[in-house]
Amino acid sequence: MPVDEGLSAWNAATLGLPVPSTQVRRFTWPGHGSSKAIFMEAPSDLWLSAAHNEVLGFIYHYRLISYRRQASGLRRRRTMIADLAGVKNLGLDAALMLTAEYHRNCIMWSKERRPFIVDQTWPRPIRDVFRSLGLYNLVDAAAPADLDDAAEPIDLKLVPFVSGEKVEGEIADQLIRQLSDVAGATPARVKVYAGLLEAIKNVRNHAYPADAPPRIDPVLNRWWGAGAYIPSKRQLQFAVYDQGVGIPATLPKKSFWEAILQMTKPERTDADVIEGAIEYGRSQTELEERGNGLWTICDVVRELKGSSVRIVSGRGEVIWSLGRPVSKKNFVNPFCGTLIEWTLVLPPEDERGAIA
């Protein structure tokens, strides 16, 4: 990998983003004794929706510290530990992104060099969430100790993450079944399956092109999925995340790109382009073989009042829900992949019989 080009791309992507605090501290790990590591502080809102730039800065710097030395050909990388002691709010989005980073570390390195979890100072609810998500299983860490029982639990019941390289329906269905178990129901189950597989198919076919620009971190051609139930809001959330080049970067190669250009204003942003791709798919008949992928993803929530789909990719974010104007945002820095997150509002308990 051309390191200089990868580092230049990293510098350009992160220009102006908050830089997480780092400290070199000692830590102990079973079998390793006492060692020094770089502890990188996660933002207090580890939640992309609430603190987009802070989370993005954290993830990008996690990648820099994890892979810069490896990319430079230096054998020994610095041990880096994500410090979640200061995290007060946690979202499914950022939890999935961080878990994907840990998972990639584990795939890249042998067992002896896998990332560590030093969680003694993490708030208990944060440890519980990452335990539910399967982070501890990844690194063969002991289950977190129950230190501060009085801590208020986070209103987020996560299910173990799933990941794959191909379009694997059984893995997607595993996620749906786990969500049903934790929430008591999954509405529009057949459409949810179709939407998840469409998102996974997009990763498989487009997220990691052979001619992607140089980058500092290794490319695994992989997708990650996770889900959560938020009891207080009766919301079911699930997401698919990849570390690829992003939807706006891949659309110009598509046969329907000209049609999207005609649907958007000349000074189009990444959010405009994503919205254009959704609307293009919507305008096509369901028989079309190409160009209706993002619409299939949005179609999951078409009959579910109050539900929505959020697509974060490139520099854009689009939130689509039935009967509401499309919500669009644009950011200065490009997102580190693509995140598609569905939020489904479950009907009250007494109306659930029809959807379970």
Next chain:
Amino acid sequence: MDVGAATRGRTRGDRMTEVHVAEQFSPFLGGRYRDDGPWSGEQFRDDVLVPQMERALASHSQVVIILDGVAGVPSSFLEEAFGGLLRKRKDWSLDKIEGVLVIQSGDPELLPYVRLAHEHMKRQSQRQ
């Protein structure tokens, strides 16, 4: 999953062979091509649908594809399996296929895909 069983199907008398997709192929239908991952539309078409159709055409019987029990039907799976049937066997006309092939589901959530499968075949027929 036993693709062989799906290839053989379940014969009802001399006139009809039922293929229960979820039991005899997989409940977890995948993407378009084999290379995309397991249980693709291409795999279903080539390993199940075409052999069943050949047998049915030779014996003047019907093939009944039953979708009940699948987790969902991805759009690219459906197009490659059914639209792709006419691409794969250009010697089979739409009328010939529809005279033999029945697609069914008793699940209201899956019914739209039954209609869509027929429409994919019709669309492909018009293109050829």
